[in-house]
Amino acid sequence: MYKPSNLLVTYNISITPLADPIEWNVPGYIKDDIVWPPKHKRLPRRPSKKYRDKAYIKLYGKKSKNSCSTCGV
Template structure:
C-alpha cells in the first residue's frame, strides 16, 4: 500500500496496481463501486491507515437500519384465487410461447456436471501389459517381434 494523497492509495497485488480512493469509495478493480462494500484492496488501505470501524465505507443497504425499514411496511395478503377480479381483456389475451431458434453448430448432448462433482481424467492403458500411462504402440514391457 503506497499513499498518493490523504484519500488516494496505490495497492500492489500479484504484479498489478489498483488505485483506491476512499473519499469517492472507488477502486480500480470495480468491486468497491459494484458491491458498495470495501473490496480487498480498500480493506488493505483501511488496515494500513489503522481504521478499525469500516462501517462508514459500507452502503446503508447493508446496515441493520435498512433491514428494519424493509419490514416497516405492512404486507397485505392476497385473497383466494377464486375471489380475484380479472378484467375480460386479460382473460381474452392469448399468450404464445417464444419462438425457438435452433443454435448453430452441433448440439451439446453431454450431461452438465455439478460444481462439486470431480472431473475424471481418462488415463491411457496398454492393451498388452495393462499398465497405465502408455499404449500398446509405445509399450516397452513386451518388445515387438519383427
C-alpha cells in the first residue's frame, strides 16, 4: 500500500551520486573500444509476403494451380 511509513522504508537507504566521468576507473581495453549504434533499425511491421510464403511452403508444401483440361487456362 502507499503509506508514508512504506515510502520512508523504501527510501531509507542513502543514495550517493556518481563522481565525474573523468574520475571513473575504466580499464584501458574498454576505454579504447569505440561502440557504434546499430546501422539499421528494423521497424515493427507485418512480415513481408515472401517470408510468409516460405513458412507456408515449409508447412504445407508447394501450391498447385488448377487448370482446365479443355482449354488449359
